[in-house]
Amino acid sequence: MSLPPPRPTTRFAKGHGTRNDFVLLADLEGSRDLDAEQVRALADRRAGIGGDGVIRLVPTAYVPESAAVLAEDPEAIWFMDYRNADGSIAEMCGNGVRVFAAFAERLGLVDLTPAPTATDDAGSTDGPATSTAPRVLAVGTRAGVKYVRKEAGGWYAVDMGPWFLPGGRTALDEGFDAEVAVKGWEVARPALSVDLGNPHTVLALPHEAELEAADLSEVPVVSPLPPHGTNVELVVPLGEEVSVDGTVVGRLRMRVHERGVGETESCGTGACAAALAVRAWGGPQSPDVWLVDVPGGTVRVTALEGGRVELAGPAEIVFGGEIDLAAFGR
Numbered sequence: 001m002s003l004p005p006p007r008p009t010t011r012f013a014k015g016h017g018t019r020n021d022f023v024l025l026a027d028l029e030g031s032r033d034l035d036a037e038q039v040r041a042l043a044d045r046r047a048g049i050g051g052d053g054v055i056r057l058v059p060t061a062y063v064p065e066s067a068a069v070l071a072e073d074p075e076a077i078w079f080m081d082y083r084n085a086d087g088s089i090a091e092m093c094g095n096g097v098r099v100f101a102a103f104a105e106r107l108g109l110v111d112l113t114p115a116p117t118a119t120d121d122a123g124s125t126d127g128p129a130t131s132t133a134p135r136v137l138a139v140g141t142r143a144g145v146k147y148v149r150k151e152a153g154g155w156y157a158v159d160m161g162p163w164f165l166p167g168g169r170t171a172l173d174e175g176f177d178a179e180v181a182v183k184g185w186e187v188a189r190p191a192l193s194v195d196l197g198n199p200h201t202v203l204a205l206p207h208e209a210e211l212e213a214a215d216l217s218e219v220p221v222v223s224p225l226p227p228h229g230t231n232v233e234l235v236v237p238l239g240e241e242v243s244v245d246g247t248v249v250g251r252l253r254m255r256v257h258e259r260g261v262g263e264t265e266s267c268g269t270g271a272c273a274a275a276l277a278v279r280a281w282g283g284p285q286s287p288d289v290w291l292v293d294v295p296g297g298t299v300r301v302t303a304l305e306g307g308r309v310e311l312a313g314p315a316e317i318v319f320g321g322e323i324d325l326a327a328f329g330r
């Protein structure tokens with residue numbers, strides 16, 4: 001009796017960035033495109049692997065977005081195909097792109113170990129290090145190419161590219177352009193839309209107790225609602241601190257309701273949107289560097305020159321193996 005041929009399996013990992021968690025799939029041949037039902041089955045916390053989203057790592061050459069991505073940067077040979085847990089497609093994920101980089105390292109596709117610097121080599125008899133070139137992974141996404149490097153402390157820092165205000169405005173001069181009401185609030189409160197490639201609406205609250213009490217079990221009501229929905233960030237500014245190197249750093253606390261997911265313990269693009277909104281509300285003297293405390297940890301957001309923003313934080317791969325995708329959602 002001959003056994004049936006083994007079914008093709010797919011290498012997967014489970015990872016998270018400040019407890020925003022993802023199912024990661026390696027699709028090195030571009031043959032594992034996912035439908036919404038499969039994504040929901042993989043992200044299911046009881047019947048699947050479980051996660052806030054599903055990330056397919058695929059060569060850029062095999063995705064419909066390849067022409068635009070490779071025209072922006074031919075080095076962006078790997079693409080992050082990001083899906084929310086409800087099966088919807090999202091343009092970008094800030095925590096996800098860091099975890100994507102950690103997954104690419106595990107797969108042996110890239111080595112992001114920071115290159116030694118002359119300072120690291122001080123005292124060595126071999127002389128100063130000759131290579132200080134930063135090791136950077138260019139990742140294609142539906143919101144353009146993002147650049148991930150690893151910091152000496154192990155965090156991943158991502159140049160998230162340009163951020164902007166919807167409606168073609170270029171300066172944060174209006175303060176508010178939307179209103180948000182979460183479950184149980186009798187009145188909506190003023191908020192600001194910020195676009196990080198994906199849509200965000202940021203609302204400031206005066207007290208941490210109010211942030212804790214907010215009920216995010218239902219989708220907040222946003223008016224006007226952007227055409228493709230929005231992620232909603234509730235924030236409490238906590239003031240400024242001086243870091244060890246003398247940099248003035250702003251701090252804020254944030255909770256988030258993610259489009260296509262629900263409340264999550266962190267959102268990287270959301271942290272960027274929140275920091276940029278609070279920085280704008282604070283006026284021209286506001287710091288460029290912000291620590292954003294989320295239920296799952298802390299990330300760092302830096303407003304860069306030229307209207308770009310950097311996100312830095314941890315990325316962890318927790319476990320992995322091989323799965324038969326046919327067992328999920330079909």
Ligand SMILES: N[C@@H](CCC[C@H](N)C(=O)O)C(=O)O
Binds near residue numbers: 092096258260269
């Ligand atoms: N958690 C992500 C954002 C994921 C996409 C988002 N839910 C959307 O639909 O835009 C992050 O870390 O940025």
